[in-house]
Amino acid sequence: MKKRFLILLVASSIFTSCSNDSEDLFVPPAEIPAEEEPKDETPDDCLLTTKDGLLIIEGESFDLKGQWDLLSDTKASGGKYIQYNGANSYNTQNLSNEITVKFYIPEAGGYRVKWFMRQPLEEATGDLANDVWIYFPGDIGRAWVNDESMVLEHYEKFVSRSEKDGEFAFGGALDLHDPKSSSWLTVSFPEAGEYTLKICARSSHFQLDKIVLSVGLDNEVVKETSKDITETTTCD
Numbered sequence: 001m002k003k004r005f006l007i008l009l010v011a012s013s014i015f016t017s018c019s020n021d022s023e024d025l026f027v028p029p030a031e032i033p034a035e036e037e038p039k040d041e042t043p044d045d046c047l048l049t050t051k052d053g054l055l056i057i058e059g060e061s062f063d064l065k066g067q068w069d070l071l072s073d074t075k076a077s078g079g080k081y082i083q084y085n086g087a088n089s090y091n092t093q094n095l096s097n098e099i100t101v102k103f104y105i106p107e108a109g110g111y112r113v114k115w116f117m118r119q120p121l122e123e124a125t126g127d128l129a130n131d132v133w134i135y136f137p138g139d140i141g142r143a144w145v146n147d148e149s150m151v152l153e154h155y156e157k158f159v160s161r162s163e164k165d166g167e168f169a170f171g172g173a174l175d176l177h178d179p180k181s182s183s184w185l186t187v188s189f190p191e192a193g194e195y196t197l198k199i200c201a202r203s204s205h206f207q208l209d210k211i212v213l214s215v216g217l218d219n220e221v222v223k224e225t226s227k228d229i230t231e232t233t234t235c236d
């Protein structure tokens with residue numbers, strides 16, 4: 001009895017393995033791939049995008065929440081700016097005051113990040129009201145520290161000063177703490193596509209007119225040319 005059972009078992013395992021083999025041997029004819037249409041990367045929605053090497057993001061284009069307010073001023077680009085009116089948040093990010101904006105980059109490239117900001121005359125002098133937390137999701141932000149490019153993996157402090165003349169001032173640099181260092185902020189977009197910029201409030205009464213990203217342009221040129229121009233979208 002035992003022997004017959006064993007033979008059956010062996011026979012069945014041979015059959016099974018044969019049938020597996022035959023399945024392995026059967027290769028379906030390759031499907032002829034359809035000719036690939038060139039991918040249209042242009043987004044369906046109207047998104048902010050670059051023009052002449054500049055990507056302008058007005059403060060008023062951010063999706064505001066928390067204690068950010070939208071205000072009007074003829075001195076502001078687009079006639080508007082945003083101001084943070086909550087408490088200072090110097091050590092951590094209070095995400096209830098995190099604001100975001102989406103934009104479209106048409107091809108891979110490295111951009112420098114600057115802004116036009118203002119410290120209100122009454123509330124702020126010196127170091128007050130002059131900074132935010134900034135982060136590009138996807139860890140595409142870069143600093144230059146100790147002669148090396150440093151990947152920015154979380155929020156960092158971004159700071160600048162305005163003159164006491166009521167004008168929004170061009171500037172903006174990273175104030176890094178680990179290691180302690182100051183650096184310009186750049187962002188390395190790996191390919192064409194939609195990206196997000198996040199800002200989280202740090203200093204009470206800080207005013208943001210607009211963010212200026214630039215590619216392939218001298219910083220002084222950016223300072224002069226970006227003052228009087230506003231946003232471009234993929235629908236323009």
Ligand SMILES: [Ca+2]
Pocket residue numbers: 058059060076077078079080081208209210
């Ligand atoms: Ca503005």
